[in-house]
Amino acid sequence: MSVQTRLIDLAIRFGFLLLMAGLLVFFSISAPGFLSPHSAVFVFQSVAITGILALGVTATLVVGGFDLSIGAVATSALMLSAYVMVVWELSAGVAIALCLLMGAGVGLVNGLLIVKARVPDLLATLGMMFLLIGLQRIPTEGRSISTGMTLPDGTVARGTFSELFLMLGRHRIDFFIERLIPLSVIFLLVVALLVWVFLEFTRHGRLMYAIGSNAQAAQLAGVKVERYKIAAYMISGTLASFGGVLLAARLGRGDVASGTNLLLDAVAAALIGFAVLGAGKPNAFGTAIGALFVGVLLQGMTMMNAPYYTQDFIKGAVLVVALVFTFAFTARGSRGA
Amino acid sequence: MTQNALEIRNMNKAFGANSVLRGIDLDLPAGQITVLMGANGAGKSTLVKIMCGVQAADRGSMLLDGQAYAPDTPHAALRAGIVTVHQSINDGVVTDLDVASNLMLDRIAAGSGLFLRGAKLRAEAREIAKAVGLVATMTQPVALLSLADRQLVAIARALSHDPKILILDEPTSSLSDAEAQRLFTLLEGLRAKGVAILYISHRMSDIRRLADSILCMRDGVISGSFTQVPLDYSGAVRAMLGHEMTEVDITIPARGAPVLELSDLRLRAQSRPFDLTLHANEVVAVVGLVGSGKAQLANTLYGVARPVSGTMRLDGQSYTPKSPAQAIASKVFMAARDRRSNAVIPDFDIGRNFTLPFTRRHSGFADLISRKSEKTLAARMISEMGVKCQSHTDPILSLSGGNQQKVMVGRWMAEEARLLILDEPFQGVDIQARRDIGARIRAQSAGRATLVLVTELDEALEVADRIVVICEGSLKSDRPNREIDVASIMAEVADSPTEAVIERQGA
Numbered sequence: 001m002s003v004q005t006r007l008i009d010l011a012i013r014f015g016f017l018l019l020m021a022g023l024l025v026f027f028s029i030s031a032p033g034f035l036s037p038h039s040a041v042f043v044f045q046s047v048a049i050t051g052i053l054a055l056g057v058t059a060t061l062v063v064g065g066f067d068l069s070i071g072a073v074a075t076s077a078l079m080l081s082a083y084v085m086v087v088w089e090l091s092a093g094v095a096i097a098l099c100l101l102m103g104a105g106v107g108l109v110n111g112l113l114i115v116k117a118r119v120p121d122l123l124a125t126l127g128m129m130f131l132l133i134g135l136q137r138i139p140t141e142g143r144s145i146s147t148g149m150t151l152p153d154g155t156v157a158r159g160t161f162s163e164l165f166l167m168l169g170r171h172r173i174d175f176f177i178e179r180l181i182p183l184s185v186i187f188l189l190v191v192a193l194l195v196w197v198f199l200e201f202t203r204h205g206r207l208m209y210a211i212g213s214n215a216q217a218a219q220l221a222g223v224k225v226e227r228y229k230i231a232a233y234m235i236s237g238t239l240a241s242f243g244g245v246l247l248a249a250r251l252g253r254g255d256v257a258s259g260t261n262l263l264l265d266a267v268a269a270a271l272i273g274f275a276v277l278g279a280g281k282p283n284a285f286g287t288a289i290g291a292l293f294v295g296v297l298l299q300g301m302t303m304m305n306a307p308y309y310t311q312d313f314i315k316g317a318v319l320v321v322a323l324v325f326t327f328a329f330t331a332r333g334s335r336g337a
Numbered sequence: 338m339t340q341n342a343l344e345i346r347n348m349n350k351a352f353g354a355n356s357v358l359r360g361i362d363l364d365l366p367a368g369q370i371t372v373l374m375g376a377n378g379a380g381k382s383t384l385v386k387i388m389c390g391v392q393a394a395d396r397g398s399m400l401l402d403g404q405a406y407a408p409d410t411p412h413a414a415l416r417a418g419i420v421t422v423h424q425s426i427n428d429g430v431v432t433d434l435d436v437a438s439n440l441m442l443d444r445i446a447a448g449s450g451l452f453l454r455g456a457k458l459r460a461e462a463r464e465i466a467k468a469v470g471l472v473a474t475m476t477q478p479v480a481l482l483s484l485a486d487r488q489l490v491a492i493a494r495a496l497s498h499d500p501k502i503l504i505l506d507e508p509t510s511s512l513s514d515a516e517a518q519r520l521f522t523l524l525e526g527l528r529a530k531g532v533a534i535l536y537i538s539h540r541m542s543d544i545r546r547l548a549d550s551i552l553c554m555r556d557g558v559i560s561g562s563f564t565q566v567p568l569d570y571s572g573a574v575r576a577m578l579g580h581e582m583t584e585v586d587i588t589i590p591a592r593g594a595p596v597l598e599l600s601d602l603r604l605r606a607q608s609r610p611f612d613l614t615l616h617a618n619e620v621v622a623v624v625g626l627v628g629s630g631k632a633q634l635a636n637t638l639y640g641v642a643r644p645v646s647g648t649m650r651l652d653g654q655s656y657t658p659k660s661p662a663q664a665i666a667s668k669v670f671m672a673a674r675d676r677r678s679n680a681v682i683p684d685f686d687i688g689r690n691f692t693l694p695f696t697r698r699h700s701g702f703a704d705l706i707s708r709k710s711e712k713t714l715a716a717r718m719i720s721e722m723g724v725k726c727q728s729h730t731d732p733i734l735s736l737s738g739g740n741q742q743k744v745m746v747g748r749w750m751a752e753e754a755r756l757l758i759l760d761e762p763f764q765g766v767d768i769q770a771r772r773d774i775g776a777r778i779r780a781q782s783a784g785r786a787t788l789v790l791v792t793e794l795d796e797a798l799e800v801a802d803r804i805v806v807i808c809e810g811s812l813k814s815d816r817p818n819r820e821i822d823v824a825s826i827m828a829e830v831a832d833s834p835t836e837a838v839i840e841r842q843g844a
Contacts, residue, residue, distance in 0.1 A: 201705050203697060203706050210682050217680050221694040222662040
């Protein structure tokens with residue numbers, strides 16, 4: 001291997017991590033206060049929910065699919081949990097259980113549409129996205145849900161978000177500094193670890209990667225391709241609904257207008273993840289780093305007083321660069337040879 | 338002496354180091370049907386692609402009606418009068434458009450002006466359809482037509498260009514008998530009009546009906562040319578398949594108990610049912626041409642396809658696999674043909690490609706995969722199969738075709754099988770790898786039944802204890818691999834009438 005190809009190889013492997021390290025150094029110098037525990041925690045907190053959604057999308061990307069419905073699943077879970085607690089006046093436990101069931105159910109339907117009805121993945125989940133965006137507004141006739149609201153039938157909703165439920169989104173754990181680490185960050189780390197171990201180290205993850213690489217060959221090697229595909233969409237749906245629950249807990253009301261950016265941010269994180277360590281394929285570690293990368297970038301820019309409306313532009317630019325890393329330079333791009 | 342519509346001289350084409358055409362000379366006489374035969378990878382499709390302007394030759398010349406001819410696009414070939422009907426019928430039609438638009442597609446595409454004139458278009462289309470005897474409403478979408486009618490649409494469109502040369506690639510592969518007859522009549526009419534027809538097929542019934550002469554291709558050269566009437570059909574098959582017997586001593590082992598028993602098995606609705614029993618310890622080769630039902634047999638045994646009727650028993654138990662997973666659970670394994678699309682996991686390294694079917698064997702608590710166990714197996718299989726590589730973590734695509742194939746076959750040798758099916762295990766493999774793989778298959782055959790499906794007879798002779806010939810979806814003969822009369826097997830593979838065989842043997 002010549003020096004040049006070795007350099008290119010290094011650039012592909014560590015380019016993205018280096019870029020992130022560079023960003024951290026840059027922001028630490030130019031934005032006072034960036035390099036503090038609270039700022040770091042803020043970054044983590046801002047990416048916790050999108051990170052969890054992105055890990056779900058990663059599961060579908062691994063089997064060669066795609067899930068566009070995650071954002072809508074998350075906001076549906078947000079509305080559902082609020083409805084269950086505020087209107088039906090049921091407990092937090094029931095609300096969480098119903099949300100997770102709903103997410104798994106949507107994933108199941110997505111999977112069946114794709115596997116059995118042979119609807120292309122993008123279209124099936126796009127359809128599901130529209131369906132859910134509409135559905136979540138029907139029970140309240142398009143209004144947000146909060147204690148004391150008047151329902152369509154004229155009665156007043158008396159239920160409240162329980163303290164326990166709100167803790168999920170708002171509680172902070174003491175860690176050297178009092179009330180430092182939000183619970184949602186712990187959830188992100190746990191979910192990331194679980195998804196990473198599942199995809200990288202279990203035989204199920206291995207078989208899912210095989211499906212994504214050559215489904216026909218996997219089928220002929222005895223892999224139950226349809227089941228794994230459906231399972232991937234169920235993982236995605238369940239994680240998205242969990243993200244929605246955390247969002248509800250953070251907001252404390254069923255806000256119809258929130259969560260609009262979830263889909264794009266999560267998808268961007270998962271796709272940026274392709275480029276991390278030159279993997280050239282969807283992977284949980286990369287997804288987590290991708291989510292963090294976007295978080296760091298936005299936090300740094302905010303602290304340097306960049307206007308909020310430049311955020312989407314920056315995210316898009318990072319995504320495009322990451323995709324070039326993945327497809328132009330790594331194995332995935334040169335596979336045709 | 339008929340005039341040649343097309344003359345090809347010394348045509349060469351290589352893809353990288355892989356020489357696909359090596360000095361092809363070919364004449365297509367006007368007003369004749371020339372049949373081109375060749376096994377997979379012989380170079381037929383590359384030749385056709387060069388003739389119809391999809392690819393350019395590296396070297397060589399073509400003369401069309403005496404004029405130099407070198408099309409640089411498919412459209413140029415079309416204008417010059419060379420028209421191709423491809424094997425995959427749906428490649429030739431736009432299923433969402435109606436019949437008239439399909440018939441006029443080339444003119445619409447080439448034409449000027451912004452708007453289409455529906456009535457005029459349909460009137461012209463009707464003329465074209467009449468010429469080939471296509472009965473269809475012009476406004477009907479092509480998606481609603483039968484496969485045969487779609488093909489007629491593709492041919493009709495081709496004919497509307499008044500072709501000098503018509504190339505048909507396996508045109509009857511998805512047609513019923515009656516539909517094929519209609520096509521033959523059409524082709525005979527065109528022949529009478531002086532069109533030079535190049536007809537690519539393996540179907541002996543088609544060839545007997547149509548051929549004025551036969552050309553055989555093998556490994557990028559014309560390996561046989563038959564113009565004398567009566568045509569020597571079994572000679573043609575031999576020229577296509579070749580017969581370079583590599584001396585391999587086959588010692589037929591003692592037959593074990595029956596493993597797989599097929600009775601009254603019918604692979605296709607119109608094919609004859611047959612019986613076959615495979616025993617432990619023996620390697621049985623099924624020899625047949627493309628479309629003979631070989632692939633269907635393999636798929637049926639592996640749970641990919643269902644038999645039309647009949648019963649299958651494995652070790653005395655009824656055996657009706659519904660999926661490869663179920664077949665594998667019954668210890669029936671299959672190394673699939675066409676490894677690139679059916680076997681290789683391109684993103685995986687060599688080791689993971691080896692362990693794919695039996696990951697359960699390498700996983701323990703919580704289904705976590707043990708890298709150590711995987712590595713041990715990969716190292717063992719690499720040395721057993723003789724895979725040439727640096728390490729088991731090399732990407733699978735970094736291997737040569739032969740070494741990739743060793744991994745694909747070795748994948749199924751890692752566990753004890755009751756029945757091991759190897760569908761075209763020597764496809765796209767060099768001679769050394771072919772011998773290595775064949776030797777491995779034989780060395781480990783004790784205890785299980787092994788079924789090898791091949792097109793080329795010498796591959797069967799090298800590896801099998803018993804050779805079975807398949808043709809038209811049914812078995813034709815079954816004989817031990819001992820003092821084989823190559824000519825008579827060739828005749829069976831080609832489905833020649835027995836008289837031809839007797840004539841040949843007398844000669």
